[in-house]
Amino acid sequence: xxxxxxxxxxxxxxxxxxxxxxxxxxxxxxxxxxxxxxxxxxxxxxxxxxxxxxxxxxxxxxxxxxxxxxxxxxxxxxxxxxxxxxxxxxxxxxxxxxxxxxxxxxxxxxxxxxxxxxxxxxxxxxxxxxxxxxxxxxxxxxxxxxxxxxxxxxxxxxxxxxxxxxxxxxxxxxxxxxxxxxxxxxxxx
Numbered sequence: 001x002x003x004x005x006x007x008x009x010x011x012x013x014x015x016x017x018x019x020x021x022x023x024x025x026x027x028x029x030x031x032x033x034x035x036x037x038x039x040x041x042x043x044x045x046x047x048x049x050x051x052x053x054x055x056x057x058x059x060x061x062x063x064x065x066x067x068x069x070x071x072x073x074x075x076x077x078x079x080x081x082x083x084x085x086x087x088x089x090x091x092x093x094x095x096x097x098x099x100x101x102x103x104x105x106x107x108x109x110x111x112x113x114x115x116x117x118x119x120x121x122x123x124x125x126x127x128x129x130x131x132x133x134x135x136x137x138x139x140x141x142x143x144x145x146x147x148x149x150x151x152x153x154x155x156x157x158x159x160x161x162x163x164x165x166x167x168x169x170x171x172x173x174x175x176x177x178x179x180x181x182x183x184x185x186x187x188x189x
Contacts, residue, residue, distance in 0.1 A: 006036065008046040012056045019057060019098025024105075027098070029053055054105060059115050061103035065092050066116035069123055077130045079180040085127060086149050086176055093153045100157075104150070131183040141183060148179060 014035055019027045028050040033040040047053045065088070072084030093100035107115060124142045133141050152175060155161060161168045 006038070006042070006046060008056070011036075011043060011046050012053070012060055015053055015057050016060055016096070016099050016102070019102055020096050021098070024054070024057070024098045024101035027054065027057065054102065055107060055111055057099070057102040058105040058107060059111065061096070061099040062116040062120070064096075064099065065089065065103055066119040066123070068092055069120065073123055073127060077127075079176065081127045081130065082145075082180055082183070083176050085123060085145075086172075086179075089149050090153050090156075090172065093157055097157060100153070128183070131186065133183070133186055137186055137189065141186070144182075145179065148175065 011032060015027050015032055018031060018035060022031075029043050029047060030040050030050075032053065033043055036043075047056065068091070069085050069088040072088035073081045074084075076084050089100075107117075121142060124145055125138060128138050128141050131141075152172065156168050156172075161171065
């Protein structure tokens with residue numbers, strides 16, 4: 001019988017908080033059971049295993065991030081929209097490092113199709129329409145933006161830029177400037 005007060009949603013939220021505290025890779029059903037001071041078996045009526053828990057955390061993170069990104073691009077176009085999207089990702093990563101890592105989890109096709117991942121792609125494509133990119137260049141640009149945003153954030157969060165000047169905020173702004181210039185002057189096929 002499930003312990004009173006434990007729900008899947010409550011466990012996933014606690015798992016997200018735990019991921020932000022100790023890192024996404026450290027989140028397991030056992031660690032979550034310790035957090036609630038319950039036996040591991042009592043959680044299996046809510047989550048199948050640690051992989052199921054991590055998938056649920058990834059889905060939560062993608063949803064939260066999509067909502068923030070939507071706010072970041074709403075009513076904006078061009079470089080302002082590009083910066084709104086990039087800043088939403090970067091701010092989320094700094095505020096919720098474990099959840100941000102969860103959002104990078106490779107999902108099985110069924111979970112991916114049900115996730116907010118599609119919203120992320122549609123927002124990015126909407127921004128790119130302001131740069132007059134058509135297929136297949138639009139897909140190339142979606143991949144480029146994802147690579148730059150997530151690569152920069154991963155390196156920054158890992159301390160890769162902490163040993164030299166200028167500060168990472170200045171570099172981030174220059175990166176957004178460079179992306180905007182590239183998108184405005186996208187090379188012909």
